[in-house]
Amino acid sequence: MAITVNGTKVDPPGDMRVSLLDFLRDDLHLTGTKIGCNQGACGACTVLIDGERVLSCLTLAAQADGREVTTIEGLAEGDALHAVQAAFVDHDGLQCGYCTPGQVCAATALLNELRTGSPSYVTGDLTAAAPLTAEEIRERLSGNLCRCGAHNGIVSAVLALAEART
């Protein structure tokens, strides 16, 4: 068994009840992934598995066996910020910074979902491509709670990126 974390193969934990979140944080010291509820209710622990966003608190580390896990530490190449990270800085999409890694990971996946044409609950015509609106971004990011109130900045950061890509 092996999990690929940010491009590096690692052995899964021996204790099978360990969540991917605890494994990343406690065993691999990848503490950029945050724990906000451990209940699947806040999105702070969002990571990408094979490019799709998931909650690492409700994923057993063992379930990631054979998969590619990307955490906030693995988004950027080299020292430069990843485009999503840079946009969050430019648009003041953060305050305390605690929900931020989860928001950034979720936004990264969201941009891909928009590209593949996945609908959301607020998409009017499910058979057409979702329009690029703030409401679409807001619905698609609603799984990531923010308590400081950086919502406007986060949404404008993601919307700007999405518009730039179309």
Added chain:
Amino acid sequence: MSTLQNVLIGSVRTAVGWLPEGWLPGGRPDPLIGRHGAVGRQSALSDAPEKVTGAARFAADVAVDGLCHAALVHAPITRGRITRLDTTAAEAAPGVVAVVTHRNMPRVDSPALIGLSNPSAVGNSDLPILQDDRVHYNGQVVAAVVAETQAQADHAATLLDIGYEVTKAPTDFATAKASARTIPTLLYEPTQRAEGDAEADLSTSRYAVDAIYTTPWQTHNAIELHALTVIWEGDRLTVHDATQMIAPTATALAKMFGLKRENVRVLSPFVGGGFGGKGFWDHHVIAVAAARLAGRPLRLRLTREGVYRVVGGRSQTEQRVALGADAEGRFTALIHTGTSVMPPYSCSPEAFTLGTRAMYRSGSYLYSQRHADMAVVPNTFMRAPGEAVGTFAVESAVDELAHEMGIDPIELRLRNLPEVHPVTGVRFSQHALDQAYRDGAARFGWAERPATPGERRDGEWRIGMGCASGSFPYVRLPGASVRITLHRDGTAAVACSAQDMGMGTATVQTQHAADRLGLTPETVRFVSGDSDLPPAPAAGGSGQTASIAGAVMAASAKLVGELIRLAGNASPLAGLRAEDLHFDRAGLVAREDPARHESFAAILARANREEVSVTASGAVPMEMFRYAMHSTSAIFAEVRVSDVTGEVRVTRMLGSFDCGTILNPRTAASQFRGGMIMGLGLALTEETLYDERTGRIMNPSLADYHVPAHLDVPPIDVIWTGIPDPRTPLGARGIGEIGTTGVAAAIANAVFNATGKRVRDLPLTLDKVL
């Protein structure tokens, strides 16, 4: 808080009133006011890159060798005694290092309760912490289990066998209210204030409204879970903490564990949100004690459920607001009274009538409030305590009165703005709420609001607009100190134990120090988050920026003297005294002759010094006593309300603020928006639900306690008057909490405008609109 404190504060206020203005801090306006420098410029959070890359290390992120992990056990009963306590199975579980109960917990005193008399007091409760077999409220911690891994600790915590004898406890508000008590003081004010016979005036008023408004329990719910990483080395204690009171926590832990203060270090460079909730609670004491018992570095991170059980929130309130007005809309009577919960072991009165006292003048008034004893986790301050819920009541009532009179609610407010503080009679330091309203109304398009409710619709959605005033007092906390160090390379460091929870404290103080010292922001470093640094007070009361700014002013004044001494006779500045000099161009300059200048680097080089360092505390905040100082706001909201379901969706909001100088438009706008979004949650969705039969919180989760999600949060426009307050450092007043005030009323008033339905009970859920 005591009657004595009332007397003391009252007499200081009287004495200060006699002093000439020049003797007071703020008597002569801060010379930086109105100067174009780094202050006032847009600047992103200085630590944003660390935060977006996950590199920022929060309290539970610190890597330590040999770390063990703790899990807490909470009482499932509300009041009683432990009658059976068997730890055998837990102790035998794999990986368990220690089980801590009242039997083996070191004897520690309870922390001193937060109060005006002792700035380093941190206690939200004075109940014993794991000292005996008694349970006072549901969820109280009764044991901690320490193990090698978090999974082992969590599992072993379920293996404790604890039996209880249950006794009766007050758990429902209606009953507790009947025996509520009145305490003499609400924070800094007498609880009761009255002028004339308000009840009688109300009954004879041309127009009158008289209603009860209720608001629910709320929990701060910072996304970061409270956590400590504790390291003992002999008698030295290091705590990586998630706290908004770094220095006071170090002082409290030193006292409780019998340590020298200099041997206790609390580090909290990043805090994942506070909002009043990241104070000092039982888990601090338990974690520090458990680490000592375990003989190992230890991490204790509350579970989300644990946050609800250990950390109290905003009390529920039941408020009466009655307003009488004459034919011209002048208030003849204003009554704001009511009840909130504060168990005898807690110290945070939900002071919902304080804001009202400064907001309106009235021919007569009556302010008073009572505190009900309930068996609950000690309630505490939560963003804009008092005003957040107090403005809901009074600003709803004003809207009701305006509707009854058939006049615009803004006009009614403007007619009743006070010229001086209506209760104390002292002057406002600066007050331009009228301008905030005019600017806000114009920008929001208030003129499009139909005066008659229920006139605008889009399909099944009714559309309405509402507005309300917000208010929050200025505070500059005593005891703030900073160290300024100038280096020979021309850079400076400003250091204190301040806490930055994302408000932009470091960013703004860097801008400030640059202007103060004649430097550029790039050459200034602000260091904070460490109790080894000169102590700053807790981040609370929206007072941190002004408090630290006052200390920077004091330290920079002291620095001038130190530089003169170092400069010596060979300096172009020789012979000049401190009052002849000011900071400019990375050095000191003669006021009368700008050509006489010497850089810090040159002074240090000649003196053969690598650096010069001074530490100073801010002046006593007498301006708070001399003037009525309040940040104010005009909040506007537009809502859509479904005719079918009663769902309320806020489509846009605008906050127009009068808070003095805005030091950094970007971080300030974020603060205002954040505060308003917490107000949005207060208005529409948030409620900590107690089962009143048992006193147990039944929604201790982010799935069941609804903080606003992205889809709930509309675009929020933020503007400000920017008029400097001549009595404060930099002309600035606090901005961290004002945003949360007024919002709930603005939304409820908008719902009324949309539907004609008046909801006086928060949260404003769809069932109340149906």
Added chain:
Amino acid sequence: MTVLRYSRAADLAEAVSAGQEARLLGGGTNLIDLMRKGVERPQHLLDVSRLPAGIDETEDGGLLIGGALSNAALAADPRIRAHYPMLSRAVLAGASAQIRNMATVAGNLMQRTRCPYFADVAGASCNRRVPGSGCDAQGGVSRYTAVLGTSKSCIAAHPSDMAVALVALDAVVCLEGPAGPRRLAITDFHLLPGDSPEKETALAPGEVISGVVLPPSSLAARSAYRKVRDRASYAFALVSVAAGLRLEAGRIAEARIALGGVGTVPWRAARAEALLIGAEPTPELFARAADAELAEAETQPATAFKPELARRTLRAVLTTLAEDAA
């Protein structure tokens, strides 16, 4: 959470053979949370989330959805979006994008109630969790409890959005068990609490949900799902309505309605449907149908609003569908 064994099923047969001893793990979005809360205490988890799963067309023109298909993949599938929009939207109404990526179709059908007393192992009595222990939800914090299909033992609401749409679509649950495969109408899959609320589904010991069949439907392509909740997103339903209408010559030829948030099981509104069929679509008719469906609702003080909310939402959804169909 106790120490546990984790293994991954190679195929459905292994899941069936191990199913008596192991708990099957799909996305884990509900099970892992309940294990952490101590509600569920399995010793062995058998991961079935990687069993092959797609959407295949059936011979009669319906669709067969694999049990291990993710909720996100289900909602995004062009055939579901075009021909069964109420199902796509119901899935998209549930949880968050992250959870929909993780959660499986079979796991969604198996998710357990979100009643706070069910989740509170340390502090509350719950017949569903511990049979015979009592129901603290009655008279307690009960805003999210059911008003239809309740019993003296239990008032917990079924939390799924997806299942509500499946019920309205007459879906069939495909089971694989020790005794071979069988098929079950989804309305027979979830059980009313009655005296034994702990028995939540008709699954026999060792049975595994292999898939769900959507029969061909002439009304599904113009169907709707509307969810009403306290928070605009990422919240469970107070009320939801899945509905589809087919009109012929100005009369309702076919009607499919199911309600969420109000029932102890995903609630098929059979009474309302019966009143609608053959009648002209009028506001009065829709009101009568809604009234009939909610007639036997039993409420708590905190759910007193739900029957009216359900009636209004149902009327509005039917009105929109009828307008679109006309």
